[in-house]
Amino acid sequence: xxxxxxxxxxxxxxxxxxxxxxxxxxxxxxxxxxxxxxxxxxxxxxxxxxxxxxxxxxxxxxxxxxxxxxxxxxxxxxxxxxxxxxxxxxxxxxxxxxxxxxxxxxxxxxxx
Amino acid sequence: xxxxxxxxxxxxxxxxxxxxxxxxxxxxxxxxxxxxxxxxxxxxxxxxxxxxxxxxxxxxxxxxxxxxxxxxxxxxxxxxxxxxxxxxxxxxxxxxxxxxxxxxxxxxxxxxx
Numbered sequence: 001x002x003x004x005x006x007x008x009x010x011x012x013x014x015x016x017x018x019x020x021x022x023x024x025x026x027x028x029x030x031x032x033x034x035x036x037x038x039x040x041x042x043x044x045x046x047x048x049x050x051x052x053x054x055x056x057x058x059x060x061x062x063x064x065x066x067x068x069x070x071x072x073x074x075x076x077x078x079x080x081x082x083x084x085x086x087x088x089x090x091x092x093x094x095x096x097x098x099x100x101x102x103x104x105x106x107x108x109x110x111x112x
Numbered sequence: 113x114x115x116x117x118x119x120x121x122x123x124x125x126x127x128x129x130x131x132x133x134x135x136x137x138x139x140x141x142x143x144x145x146x147x148x149x150x151x152x153x154x155x156x157x158x159x160x161x162x163x164x165x166x167x168x169x170x171x172x173x174x175x176x177x178x179x180x181x182x183x184x185x186x187x188x189x190x191x192x193x194x195x196x197x198x199x200x201x202x203x204x205x206x207x208x209x210x211x212x213x214x215x216x217x218x219x220x221x222x223x224x225x
Binding site: 044 | 116145154155156160202215216219
């Protein structure tokens, strides 16, 4: 069964620092990666998607995908207290890109 | 408006009783999903509607039902609630199957006692 493994489970970063989150898919049929962020009391909200090898940058957020190893990372530079949230990695199968399989999440805390 | 609305936000149910959760979206999305989220676990896809076609995941096939009377509304139905159904239930929607963003509601927290 398809699994999505995220690490670390939790991460504490000082304000202004760099946060790095990792995710690996176990099934080569699942190659479309998303990062979702969930603040307390809210539903998950998409941060960014990455479907091709290499880097994708959106503001302070950079995702890196290595399709050969099915590994994706998310790097947040200049971390802000508002970045404190639960971050989910999610993957879609090639045949149904709307169906998401989630990892268990990384809890990120930004310390002022 | 990119809002998916879920009602109620909190629901208390008795063991053995039915539960019905409601979700709506006004984005004219053709696909609507229901996920179950338990503490320290990944959100788990239960089922989804693509237009009028219901797809249920194999391992939750017999535990959950759903209906979609029109494009905007979708419900999740539990015929006989057990303690293991206590969880956060997240409704979501998206446009088509082309890798577009999936939008989530804030969830309904179901507690079964």
